[in-house]
Amino acid sequence: MKKMKALIVAAAALSLSALLLAGCGGAPANDKKAEDKAPAKEEKTTLVVGLDNAYPPYGFIGDDGNLTGFDIDLATEVAERNGWDLELEAIDWDAKDALLNQGTINCIWNGFTMEGREGKYAFSKPYMHNEQVVVVKADSGIDSLEGLAGKNVMTQVDSAALDVLEDEEGQKALADTFAGGAAQTIGDYNNAFMQLESGTVDAVACDLSIADYQMAAKPDMFVKLEPLSTENYAVGFAKDGDQAMVDAVNKTLKEMYDDGTIAELCEKWGEYGITIDNWVLVD
Incomplete structure (x- = not known):
């Protein structure tokens, strides 16, 4: 019985020592230092596309209930190649300018005609006649x-x-x-x-x-x-928006034309009236 009591007392003493050591802050202090040294995570760029979801074949709701279309395929590929997140926002077309200027969306990519609108937006290069x-x-x-x-x-x-x-x-x-x-x-x-x-x-x-x-x-x-x-169609950004994003869209669409991706997408949407003959962003 005495031996049992001695063991219990010894165990209690060890537990108390461990608690005191932890209270002195040895390990947490090291964790704090590690946190201080850890680099801040870079916020990922998001391409927020405003579109009319009843505008086939550029952007519309497919038979499966999801957004689909030629321009959506273009935006998806451009975002993926640039490491951007992609958000598709079906908008009231009448409100597109207000949404763009508020930053709710950062571009209009939906069979968007540039002629007559040049002074209102920062456009990508025209890509489709x-x-x-x-x-x-x-x-x-x-x-x-x-x-x-x-x-x-x-x-x-x-x-x-x-x-x-x-x-x-x-x-x-x-x-x-x-x-x-x-x-x-x-x-x-x-x-x-x-x-x-x-x-x-x-x-x-x-x-x-x-x-x-x-x-x-x-x-x-x-x-x-x-x-x-x-x-011509082009991607419309806010007039004083992110020029680096505009440049990246131009560069990526050109690369997609060069490597045959555009031809593949035009063929995919060919039955809907899309043709590579109308693609104009080649330089």
């Missing part, structure tokens, strides 16, 4: 722009097509002949084409790629008229 066109039903009897006189023509709000139709040096004179003296506007092109198909409107003014996508989906339903204008 585009046109503004008018689509009508194949059985409409309309075969020229002049045939739109007195017709209901619809386009997307704040779109490049609307800009052309409101521009005195563009096609405003043509738009003045439309029913109501101007083009009607709607929030997205998918609904515009639904109205065209149902006969609610007579024509839709839109980007060439949108027209080609809709015509590829319903080849016997729609035809397009001659172009309203020709232009």
Whole structure:
């Protein structure tokens, strides 16, 4: 019994010694020094892309419920090659400038026309040729722009097509002949084409790629008229934004063209009207 008590006392003494040593701060002090010496972790760059999620084939919601599209594939590859995180933000297209200037998004990458907007954004180099066109039903009897006189023509709000139709040096004179003296506007092109198909409107003014996508989906339903204008797509950043990011996007897109990635993506989206023939960022 005495031996047992002696062992218990000895064990208690050892435990107390250990606690006292720990209280003196030997190990924690070393940990503190290690923390002080550890370098701060670098914050990873994030590419936050603002887009219209009803703008096929550049950005739209696929059958699986996820965002997809040609421009999304481009942005994904550019972000990966630069070691950036990527965030895709479906936005109200009307609010794009405010979101960009607030820093909620840091670029607009979504079949974004640069002509006429050069003073408002810091653009990447143009990467894709585009046109503004008018689509009508194949059985409409309309075969020229002049045939739109007195017709209901619809386009997307704040779109490049609307800009052309409101521009005195563009096609405003043509738009003045439309029913109501101007083009009607709607929030997205998918609904515009639904109205065209149902006969609610007579024509839709839109980007060439949108027209080609809709015509590829319903080849016997729609035809397009001659172009309203020709232009280019580019990635739009805030005017006083991150020039290093703009330069990196230009450099990476060029590398993707050189190594055949762009050709592969154009082939992937070929059935939606995308073609390597319209790619312009080659230098």
